[in-house]
Each structure stands twice: as structure tokens, then as C-alpha cells.
Amino acid sequence: MTTTTTTPATTTTAATTARRPFARRRVALHAACLAALLVMLYPLAWLLATSVKPADEVIASLDLLPGRLEWSNYETALDGVNDVSVGRLLGNSLLIASGAVIGNVLSCSLAAYAFARLRFRFRGPLFAFMIATIMLPHHAVLIPQYIIFNQLGMVNTYWPLILPKFLATEAFFVFLIVQFMRGLPRELEEAARIDGCGPFRSFFLVILPLTRPALITTAIFTFIWTWNDFFTQLIYLFSPEKFTLTLALRSFVDASSTSAFGPMFAMSVIALLPIVLFFLAFQRFLVEGMANSGIKG
Amino acid sequence: MTTPHTPTTVRGEGAAPPARPARRPRREGAAWVFLSPWVLGACVLTLLPMAVSLYLSFTDYDLFDAPSWVGLRNYTQMFTEDPRYWRSVGATLTYVAIAVPLQLALALVVALALKNMRHGKAFYRSAFYAPSLLGASMSIALVWRAIFNDGGTVDYLLGTGGWVNQPGWALLAVALLTVWQFGAPMVIFLAGLQQIPGELYEAAEVDGAGRWRQFLSITVPMLSPVIFFNLVLQTIQAFQVFTPAFAISAGKGGPADSTLFYTLYLYDRGFVASHMGYASAMAWVLLLAIGVVTAVLFRTSRSWVFYASEGDR
Numbered sequence: 001m002t003t004t005t006t007t008p009a010t011t012t013t014a015a016t017t018a019r020r021p022f023a024r025r026r027v028a029l030h031a032a033c034l035a036a037l038l039v040m041l042y043p044l045a046w047l048l049a050t051s052v053k054p055a056d057e058v059i060a061s062l063d064l065l066p067g068r069l070e071w072s073n074y075e076t077a078l079d080g081v082n083d084v085s086v087g088r089l090l091g092n093s094l095l096i097a098s099g100a101v102i103g104n105v106l107s108c109s110l111a112a113y114a115f116a117r118l119r120f121r122f123r124g125p126l127f128a129f130m131i132a133t134i135m136l137p138h139h140a141v142l143i144p145q146y147i148i149f150n151q152l153g154m155v156n157t158y159w160p161l162i163l164p165k166f167l168a169t170e171a172f173f174v175f176l177i178v179q180f181m182r183g184l185p186r187e188l189e190e191a192a193r194i195d196g197c198g199p200f201r202s203f204f205l206v207i208l209p210l211t212r213p214a215l216i217t218t219a220i221f222t223f224i225w226t227w228n229d230f231f232t233q234l235i236y237l238f239s240p241e242k243f244t245l246t247l248a249l250r251s252f253v254d255a256s257s258t259s260a261f262g263p264m265f266a267m268s269v270i271a272l273l274p275i276v277l278f279f280l281a282f283q284r285f286l287v288e289g290m291a292n293s294g295i296k297g
Numbered sequence: 298m299t300t301p302h303t304p305t306t307v308r309g310e311g312a313a314p315p316a317r318p319a320r321r322p323r324r325e326g327a328a329w330v331f332l333s334p335w336v337l338g339a340c341v342l343t344l345l346p347m348a349v350s351l352y353l354s355f356t357d358y359d360l361f362d363a364p365s366w367v368g369l370r371n372y373t374q375m376f377t378e379d380p381r382y383w384r385s386v387g388a389t390l391t392y393v394a395i396a397v398p399l400q401l402a403l404a405l406v407v408a409l410a411l412k413n414m415r416h417g418k419a420f421y422r423s424a425f426y427a428p429s430l431l432g433a434s435m436s437i438a439l440v441w442r443a444i445f446n447d448g449g450t451v452d453y454l455l456g457t458g459g460w461v462n463q464p465g466w467a468l469l470a471v472a473l474l475t476v477w478q479f480g481a482p483m484v485i486f487l488a489g490l491q492q493i494p495g496e497l498y499e500a501a502e503v504d505g506a507g508r509w510r511q512f513l514s515i516t517v518p519m520l521s522p523v524i525f526f527n528l529v530l531q532t533i534q535a536f537q538v539f540t541p542a543f544a545i546s547a548g549k550g551g552p553a554d555s556t557l558f559y560t561l562y563l564y565d566r567g568f569v570a571s572h573m574g575y576a577s578a579m580a581w582v583l584l585l586a587i588g589v590v591t592a593v594l595f596r597t598s599r600s601w602v603f604y605a606s607e608g609d610r
Contacts, residue, residue, distance in 0.1 A: 029410060033421050036407070040428060040477065046450065047440045111335035120328035130335070133343055135529075135591060137537050139560055140584040143353065143567055143577050144346030150360065167338025174335065199327040228433040230540045231560075235568055249435045253547050261443065268436035279430055283423045286430070290481055291488035 047272075051265040073262035077270060081248040082240035086270060093227060093244040093271075096161050100226040101219045103165030104173055108218060109211060111168045112177035113203050117189065133171045138231075146235060160236045161229075165222070173218045179292065180214035181207060217289030220282045224275050245271040347584075354578035359571045371578035382579075384554040385562035392468055392558065393535045396475040401527055404479040408486035409516070422487065426480035438474070438544035445470040445545075461545050464553040471541050471556055482527040489523030490516070518603040525602045529594055536587055539564070559583055 045064055054070040080086045114120065115127055149160040168174055184207065192202040208215075230246050237247060249271060252264040279286065329336075354371055356364035375382050407425060411418050431437050444450045447459035451470075460466035493516065501511045517524075539560045542550065550557025550565070559579070567576030 026415075029414065030417065033410065033417075037421070037424055040425070042450075043437065043440050043444060043477070044431070046444060047436070050443070107334040107338070110331045114328045114331035114335075118325075118328035118331065120325050120332070126332075129339070133339070135533050135587070136343070137533070137580075137583055137587055139537065139563055140350065140580045141343055141346035142563075143573055143580060144349035145342060146568075147349065147360070147573070148341070148346070164338065164342050166334060167342060168335035169338045169342050199331075203331070224430050225433070228435075228540075230435055230543070231564070235564075246435045249439065250544075252439065253544055264439065265436075265443075268439055272431060272434060272436045275430055275434065279427055283426075287423055287426055287484055290426070290429075290484045 051269045073266040076263035077266035089245045089248050097223050097226045099162035100165045101222045104222040107168035108173040111174045116178045116181035177214045217285045350577040356574045358573040371575045385557045389559040396472040400476045400479045404483035408483050412490045429478045429481040432478040438541045442545045464555040467555045493519045521602040
């Protein structure tokens with residue numbers, strides 16, 4: 001603020017006094033946000049630190065920084081649980097999550113196109129029903145679904161975790177894609193129709209490519225939610241070799257001794273890693289997708 | 298519900314242009330092709346299970362022997378003879394009543410703080426949102442249990458002992474994990490705040506309204522549909538929380554049933570004790586309870602949710 005020698009001194013001081021409270025407020029706001037961020041990130045920092053701490057340091061000190069790095073925690077974690085290696089567990093988790101992603105993207109976009117663009121009988125009531133199922137508690141249908149899959153001999157396989165996704169049971173994503181498709185200009189399909197495209201070709205060639213942002217949002221959310229899912233896996237899977245990372249972590253739940261802390265949290269870090277990577281890579285889609293779910297409703 | 302459509306009748310909806318009636322049957326057929334996975338899922342994985350679980354709720358069923366009809370016994374047992382059931386209802390309601398308002402209040406405060414920020418808004422938005430993605434995982438639930446355990450960080454800082462071992466405090470630890478995930482409603486609030494026209498605030502400023510007045514008279518009413526949306530969504534989600542309570546109490550709902558959430562007890566009855574009929578009755582009560590709560594929220598919303606400019610949407 002000492003630069004302006006040409007302008008009268010009075011205006012300079014007036015300008016600074018006028019601006020300073022705002023600047024101070026902005027600095028205070030950033031300081032508050034950063035402080036809040038530090039508190040919020042503490043559990044993650046704690047997780048990372050504990051995963052490389054030697055057993056004797058876990059309980060003895062609250063220092064986040066370990067006295068020495070105990071990488072053997074990760075070696076122990078890589079051996080896995082119940083003689084099933086982490087590689088296998090990771091593969092199982094990935095298999096279920098990818099199946100769910102493909103299923104959701106396919107089935108939800110198909111249903112969404114019908115709701116957003118095509119006319120058919122009972123469209124209004126069916127759409128209302130679809131919206132209502134977003135709010136339906138999963139537990140209301142859990143036991144009969146289990147009985148059905150049990151009758152089909154599918155318990156302790158991945159089918160109960162993947163098959164429902166191919167039947168557009170996650171109505172939230174149908175709704176998300178419907179909202180997005182409604183925003184696309186109708187002229188495109190009109191043009192496609194004039195060029196001789198039926199509903200199928202205009203869906204696959206015109207609409208689907210344009211819906212890509214919503215499909216990516218669907219894919220990422222499905223991946224993360226399936227990856228984090230615990231309840232469904234807990235019910236349907238019981239052979240250790242079919243376990244996912246989440247289920248393997250569960251076996252640490254019963255063991256409360258702190259001696260297992262290092263390997264347990266090393267495995268926790270491994271289990272969180274894909275989500276963190278997905279978040280860093282696609283945060284724009286995730287944040288926008290979440291924002292759009294609320295407005296326009 | 299979804300009887301296959303017969304394309305012979307022409308309906309007078311007047312929605313499609315009447316110029317090409319010949320095309321409509323084909324398009325209608327196409328619509329059902331697109332819908333078929335959803336229709337199948339809705340029938341086989343939603344409607345049929347709901348009907349079956351209603352039937353099972355009047356039976357005794359252990360997955361192996363055929364269900365035997367017991368009338369209302371599951372319900373009367375639940376309501377009059379099962380103290381654990383009522384403890385689970387109490388724990389769930391207490392948790393919802395603590396976690397949801399705290400989470401939404403924090404989400405709104407942070408959204409307001411970020412709203413007019415010129416630099417770093419996108420960064421904070423993403424950073425605050427991250428826990429919403431991580432928080433549902435078993436990994437974080439285990440971290441939470443360790444931090445709130447005897448000798449954990451909270452015990453060390455506050456000297457209260459481990460929260461997860463004390464009936465009065467364990468629930469609060471779970472609630473704080475939910476509050477930690479305020480990012481998702483915050484992002485939705487922020488999107489809603491940005492839709493409020495700036496002229497409203499300018500006009501209020503001209504009229505001499507202070508910031509608090511502006512918040513009460515402009516922000517709250519204009520944001521009320523979004524507040525309502527978040528309230529309904531988070532309440533329904535909170536009723537169904539499972540993983541953190543399972544992790545913190547090693548699947549038992551302890552100490553002293555203080556974290557025996559409804560879902561946890563339902564899992565215990567159905568899949569641990571194999572009382573599928575009883576668990577189905579619990580599921581239906583949960584369904585009705587969520588329905589009633591949602592209906593009440595919608596009913597009260599008429600008095601406080603303000604939908605601006607009908608022509609706009």
C-alpha cells in the first residue's frame with residue numbers, strides 16, 4: 001500500500017481502511033476453514049500413522065509421528081486373513097465392484113432413457129413408484145431377497161451382490177440419469193429420427209454418448225458404495241476365500257487387542273486406497289453429481 | 298402392475314403429436330424394452346420381497362423348515378415382551394435425533410462460509426466432501442473405535458475414558474462419525490445457495506437489513522426446499538446405519554445395548570438367531586416408521602418450505 005505517491009494521501013488511506021476489514025475477515029475465514037480441515041483430517045492422519053507404528057508405540061504415545069517406521073505391518077497385512085492373501089481379497093472386492101458398476105450403468109441408463117424420453121402407459125405412476133423406491137429402506141426387502149437367493153442356491157456366491165445391479169434396483173442412479181437426460185436438447189433426437197434412427201439407435205448413438213458425465217458419476221458412486229458395503233457382503237458371503245477386504249477387516253473387529261493394530265490399520269489403508277484414488281481422479285464428477293442430486297428436484 | 302401393453306387402443310393423452318399415430322405403438326414397445334430390467338427388478342427384488350416379508354412377519358420361519366403361521370405373535374412379542382427391541386428403538390431414535398440435526402447444521406454453516414469465498418472454494422468443497430465417501434467404510438469405523446477407545450485420542454485429551462465402553466457415550470461416538478460426513482449435504486446446500494439470486498440480497502441491503510436479517514428472511518426461505526431435501530434424505534439414511542455400530546460394538550450393540558441400532562438388532566434376530574419371521578416383522582415396522590416420519594416431514598413442510606416461482610421449475 002505504499003506504492004501510490006502520485007495519488008493524494010487521503011484517498012490511499014481511505015482505500016486501505018475500507019479494504020482492510022474485508023481482507024482480515026477473509027484471512028480469518030481461511031484460518032477457520034484450515035483449522036476445521038485439520039480436525040477433520042485427523043482420523044486419516046491417525047490411520048496412516050498407526051499403520052506404520054510398532055506395536056509398543058500404539059498405546060504408549062499419542063504422537064502421530066512414529067518413533068520408527070514399522071513396515072512389517074504391511075508385510076503382515078499382505079499375508080491377509082484366514083490364509084487368504086490381500087491380493088485375493090482385493091481381487092474379490094474389485095470383481096464385485098466392477099460387476100456392480102457395469103450393471104448399474106447399463107440398467108439405470110436404459111430405464112432412465114425410457115422415463116426421460118419415451119412415452120408409455122403408466123409412465124407417471126411408474127416414475128412415482130421409482131422415486132419412492134429411493135427412500136425404501138434396504139432392510140424391508142432384505143430377508144425375502146435372501147430367501148430368494150437362498151432358493152436359487154446363490155448364497156455364498158457373488159450373484160446376490162451383482163445381479164440386482166443389472167436390474168436397476170438402485171433407483172437413485174435412474175433418477176440422476178433421468179435428470180441429466182432431460183437437460184439434453186430434444187432436437188438431437190429429432191434429427192436422428194429424421195435420419196432414420198429408431199429409439200434404440202438414437203439411444204446408443206446419440207443420447208448415451210452425451211450422457212457420459214452422468215454415467216461417470218453413476219459408475220464412481222457405484223464403485224465406492226459397493227466397495228464400502230459391508231452389510232450385504234456380511235450376509236451373503238461366508239467362505240474366507242470369497243471374502244472381500246471389508247469382510248476381512250471385520251475379523252479384526254472381534255480382536256480388540258492393540259497388538260494387532262499395526263497390521264489391521266495397514267490393511268485398512270489398503271482397503272481405503274482405491275476410494276482415495278477414485279476421489280482424487282474424479283472429484284469433480286463426484287461433487288457435481290452430489291450437488292445436482294439436490295437441486296432441480 | 299406392469300401388464301404388457303396392447304398397442305391396439307389409441308389413448309387420448311394428446312402428448313405425442315397426432316400427426317404420426319402409426320409410429321406410437323412401436324415406440325411404446327421400445328419403451329418397455331428399455332424398461333424391462335427395471336420392471337423385472339422392481340417386481341422380483343422389490344414388490345415380491347415386500348409381499349413375502351409381510352407374509353413371513355406372521356410366521357415362525359428359520360430358513361430350513363416351512364414357515365408356520367403364528368398370526369400376530371411376532372408383533373405382540375416385539376411390542377410387549379422384548380425389552381431389547383425397545384432398547385434398539387430408543388438407541389436408533391436417540392442417534393437420529395442427535396446426528397441428523399448436528400450434521401445438517403454443520404453442513405449449512407460451512408456452506409454459508411464457503412459461499413462467497415473467492416479463492417480456494419473448490420478446494421475446500423472437495424476436501425470437506427471427502428469424509429462422506431470414506432466414512433461408510435469399515436476402515437474408518439475401526440479407526441473411530443480406536444480413537445474413542447480406552448487410551449485412544451479422545452480419552453487422552455478429555456480424560457473421559459474410552460467412549461465406546463460407556464453406555465452413555467458410545468452412541469455419541471457413532472453420531473460424531475455421522476457428523477464427520479457432513480460434506481455431502483454441505484455440497485447440496487452450496488449448490489442451493491448459489492441458486493439464490495443476488496438481487497435479493499442487494500435489495501435487502503438497500504432496505505438496511507443486516508446479515509442476520511438477510512439470513513433469516515432470504516437465505517432460509519429460499520433454501521428451504523434444499524434443507525427439506527437434505528433433512529428427508531439424511532433422516533432416512535440415519536435410520537439405516539449399520540457398519541459403525543457393528544464395528545464399535547463388535548456386532549453386539551453394546552455396551553448395555555446402547556448402540557444396538559434397529560438394523561443391528563434386525564440382523565441379530567434374522568441372521569444370527571435365525572428368526573426370519575420376527576426379523577420380517579421388524580423390517581415392516583421399520584418400513585412403516587420411515588413412511589410415517591417421511592409423511593410427517595412432508596406434512597410439516599407445507600408450513601415452512603417455500604417453493605419460489607412456480608414457473609421457474
